[in-house]
Amino acid sequence: MVLVNGMVTLFLAAGLFFTLVGSIGLLRFPDFYTRLHATGKCDTLGAGLIIVGLIIYHFFGYSKGVLVPARLAFLVFFIFIANPVATHAIMKAADETGLKPWKVGEERK
Amino acid sequence: MISIFLISSLLIIFAIFLSLYRAIRGPGVFNRVTAVNVIGTKTIALLVLIGYYTERPEFFDIALLYAMLNFVGTLVFARYLERGELWS
């Protein structure tokens, strides 16, 4: 039981670390396109790792069957497909409207 | 284990407040739409954690529904900003 609790805590800690790094990147980066790099990659993996940790906790802590973990696994699969597509859609809208990317040496936008 | 869920929920709420600064401050509409999408993704993880913290499995269905709503909302916004109209 201690082993399961340790593994769940490890997954939760890794997921929280990547989520916080994504938010810090959203504040620190100088341009719109670079901010999308930080959130589109880190936020997806952070939320995915947190939910995977909770699936492991459900299997060994509750064991109320296989239907609820299957629902959470579908949620993880959906997040991994939907977040990059939404990132690409908003980036394409910015590029078609004419937002210029940031080069080294300019000021923050 | 329950107290670890409580600390995780508080840390996610802190990350949501960091993104809220970008939603208020960001120059232009694109930064704000991105920040709202990020807050939506963090809300999904927060809902699943609260579902385990209060031991009620109804929250997982709400999390699945909100994931789909967040995705479709960002796509509709991007399409409106690109074309100037939703359908012609």
Place this chain on the structure above:
Amino acid sequence: MSKGDKAFGITVTFVIMFLFWILLSGLFDAFHLIAGAICCGIVTLISHDLLVRGKDRKFIVKSLRLFRYIPWEFWQIVLANIDVAYRVLHPKMPIDPLIIEFETPLRSDFSLVTLANSITLTPGTITISVDPEKGTFRVHAIAKEPADALLVDQTMQRKVAEIFFVEPSGTDQPAKS
């Protein structure tokens, strides 16, 4: 579409939707199963040509090759996030963004979507736009090394082209802008 294509599309769509209904409801008595079959039938009749586009003889082999590609993809996702964490938490923030373009010989919808998602989830690059007639990709890279890994090595294009039975392109010079 011919009759065989339509029957294949309707069957696959109905099976996927009925499995999703059972996953969400979790009750196996007769009333809920019959109600699910009726609802899935109505939705399938309205929208059966959105998901599957025709009978594909190599469908099973393509699915198996896709499953073999996914573990390499997970390793690239972990590498991408460690790379972004390094660039965010470094006190000097080493970024140098640029936009590049290149061409691929892929033409079908599903292969273009797979390659665009893989480019977004790998270290340092995000897809901006895809041209489905000529296979041109416009990509925003965050530094010089991920852009070179995508342009010069062409590892990912080779792997995705291998899934969908397309010959990878030779040595054409991609354009830089």
